[in-house]
Amino acid sequence: MRIVVAAALLAVGAAPAPKLSEAWLTTGDGKQRLARVALTPPAPDALRIEIDPSQRFQTMVGFGAAITDASGILIAGMKPAPRAALMRDLFGTAPGQLGLGFTRLTIGASDFSPTHYSFDDMPPGQRDPELRRFSIQPNRADVLPVVKQALAINPRLVVMASPWSPPAWMKTGDSLIGGTLRPDAYTLYARYFVRYLQAYAAEGVAMRYLTIQNEPDFSPDSYPGMKWPAADRARFVGDHLGPALAAARIDTGILERDHNWDQLQQPLTALANPAAARFITGVAWHCYGGDVSAQAKFHAAHPDKETFFTECSGGGWRPGWQAGFSDTIRNLMIGSTRNWAKGVLLWNLALDPKAGPRKGGCDNCRGVVTIEPKTGAVTRNLEYYALGHLSRFVRPGAVRIASTTVEVDVETVAFRNPDKSTVALLYNVSSKAARNLSVRLDNRVIGLRLPAGAAITLRI
Missing domain, CATH: 2.60.40.1180 (Golgi alpha-mannosidase II)
Known part of the structure; x- marks a missing residue:
C-alpha cells in the first residue's frame, strides 16, 4: 500500500x-x-x-556529528573516489547533500580510539613541565586530513573540541584512565589547551568552541576520563585557562558542562564564580540522563550565555527505526532546538559494523554512517536521515x-x-x-x- x-x-x-x-x-x-x-x-x-x-x-550554528579517531580512520582509509563522494554528501550544501555544518573533535583519545593517548605522553613517573613533547602527530594520518577535507567542502564548518583526559602525568594516579587533575598542574593544563588550539590553527583548523572535560561526572574504567567537580572546573577556567587564552589572543569560546541534562546545578555553580563567568561562553549538554527541558532552565538563568547540544549516540539500546528515529527527532532535532540549542551534534560520524575501531567503552554504539573497512561500503543509518531533516535545510545564521x-x-x-x-x-x-x-x-x-x-x- x-x-x-x-x-x-x-x-x-x-x-x-x-x-x-x-x-x-x-x-x-x-x-x-x-x-x-x-x-x-x-x-x-x-x-x-x-x-x-x-x-x-x-541564531543557529549548525548540525553535525563528531569526527572521532574511529571516524577519521574509517573515512581516511577509503579509496579516494568513494571517500570524496561520501565527504561531499556529508558536508556539501548543494541540494540533496546532508549539509553538516558543525563537528566535534577529541583532544587526545576517547573510547573510540584504537589506542589510548594524549598529545604529550611520557613514560610512567616522568613529567614534561615545558611541554617539549607536545605534538598533534597522532591526528595527522586520519582525523586532521578528514577535518581539512570537510572544511574544503564547507568552509563555514564550525569545529569544536573536547578532551577525555589530560596527559597522564598531569593526573593523580599517572594514568589516562581514572584519577583527576593534580592541583599543581592547572597552569600546565591551560598551556596544553593553548598549544592544541595553536597547533590546529596552524593547520587551518580554527576551533570556535571547546570544553574542558567530556562528561566530568563520570570516571570510566576502560578508557580515558576523569571526574572534575564544577567548582574546580570554574577555578581552572577563571584563574588559568581563560587568562591563558586571552594572553595568547585566542578567541575560542569555552563551553561549560559537556554532560547530561540531569545536573543543571553544575553549570550554574560554575557560572557563580565571577572569574569563570567572564570566560564561559555557554553550556554544552548530552542526552544520556535527565530531560531536554534543562536547557531552557539554564537559558532562563543565563540568557546571555549560549546553549549547545554536543553528544548523543545511537545504538543497540534503541533498535529499529521506530525507537531510534523517534528519539532523535523528538529530543534532539526538535526538543534541543526548541530549548535554545544553537548547534546539535551526534556522537560518531562513522563507525564500522562492530562499533569500532575502539578501545573500551560502548560496544553497540551506532554512527551516523557505517563503513565496512574492507570494502568501503557505506550504510546511512537512521541518524543520517534524522539529521538531514534540519541540516539539509536550515542554513548557518538561521533564526529559530x-x-x-x-x-x-x-x-x-x-x-x-x-x-x-x-x-x-x-x-x-x-x-x-x-x-x-x-x-x-x-x-x-x-x-x-x-x-x-x-x-x-x-x-x-
Missing part, C-alpha cells in the same frame, strides 16, 4: 501562492527516507499549527522562530533562513494514527497529512 502525503499552500483571500514550496518525508518504519512528496490541497479537518516569524529566538503545536501528538520547530525561506520540521508522535495538519505562516496555509511516526520538513 503506497503512503500518500498531502502538502500544499493555499492563499488566504487574494494572496498569491509562493513560487516554491517543498516537503520531504521520512516514515516511522524507514521505508521512505527524506523522500520528496507531492503538494495537494489541505484537508478540511486539519489540526492548526501557527508559525510566527515575529517571535525570534536563537515560533511554531505553536496545538496537539500533543504533533511536535514542531521552525526556522527563518538568511534568504528569508522558512523551514518547519513536524513530527507525528503517534505510532498508530495519521494526522491532517494546517500549518499557517503569515497569510498562507500549508496543508499536509502526516503519517503515524513520520517526520516532514517543509521549506516555504
Whole structure:
C-alpha cells in the first residue's frame, strides 16, 4: 500500500501562492527516507499549527556529528573516489547533500580510539613541565586530513573540541584512565589547551568552541576520563585557562558542562564564580540522563550565555527505526532546538559494523554512517536521515522562530533562513494514527497529512 502525503499552500483571500514550496518525508518504519512528496490541497479537518516569524529566538550554528579517531580512520582509509563522494554528501550544501555544518573533535583519545593517548605522553613517573613533547602527530594520518577535507567542502564548518583526559602525568594516579587533575598542574593544563588550539590553527583548523572535560561526572574504567567537580572546573577556567587564552589572543569560546541534562546545578555553580563567568561562553549538554527541558532552565538563568547540544549516540539500546528515529527527532532535532540549542551534534560520524575501531567503552554504539573497512561500503543509518531533516535545510545564521503545536501528538520547530525561506520540521508522535495538519505562516496555509511516526520538513 503506497503512503500518500498531502502538502500544499493555499492563499488566504487574494494572496498569491509562493513560487516554491517543498516537503520531504521520512516514515516511522524507514521505508521512505527524506523522500520528496507531492503538494495537494489541505484537508478540511486539519489540526492548526501557527508559525510566527515575529517571535525570534536563537541564531543557529549548525548540525553535525563528531569526527572521532574511529571516524577519521574509517573515512581516511577509503579509496579516494568513494571517500570524496561520501565527504561531499556529508558536508556539501548543494541540494540533496546532508549539509553538516558543525563537528566535534577529541583532544587526545576517547573510547573510540584504537589506542589510548594524549598529545604529550611520557613514560610512567616522568613529567614534561615545558611541554617539549607536545605534538598533534597522532591526528595527522586520519582525523586532521578528514577535518581539512570537510572544511574544503564547507568552509563555514564550525569545529569544536573536547578532551577525555589530560596527559597522564598531569593526573593523580599517572594514568589516562581514572584519577583527576593534580592541583599543581592547572597552569600546565591551560598551556596544553593553548598549544592544541595553536597547533590546529596552524593547520587551518580554527576551533570556535571547546570544553574542558567530556562528561566530568563520570570516571570510566576502560578508557580515558576523569571526574572534575564544577567548582574546580570554574577555578581552572577563571584563574588559568581563560587568562591563558586571552594572553595568547585566542578567541575560542569555552563551553561549560559537556554532560547530561540531569545536573543543571553544575553549570550554574560554575557560572557563580565571577572569574569563570567572564570566560564561559555557554553550556554544552548530552542526552544520556535527565530531560531536554534543562536547557531552557539554564537559558532562563543565563540568557546571555549560549546553549549547545554536543553528544548523543545511537545504538543497540534503541533498535529499529521506530525507537531510534523517534528519539532523535523528538529530543534532539526538535526538543534541543526548541530549548535554545544553537548547534546539535551526534556522537560518531562513522563507525564500522562492530562499533569500532575502539578501545573500551560502548560496544553497540551506532554512527551516523557505517563503513565496512574492507570494502568501503557505506550504510546511512537512521541518524543520517534524522539529521538531514534540519541540516539539509536550515542554513548557518538561521533564526529559530515560533511554531505553536496545538496537539500533543504533533511536535514542531521552525526556522527563518538568511534568504528569508522558512523551514518547519513536524513530527507525528503517534505510532498508530495519521494526522491532517494546517500549518499557517503569515497569510498562507500549508496543508499536509502526516503519517503515524513520520517526520516532514517543509521549506516555504
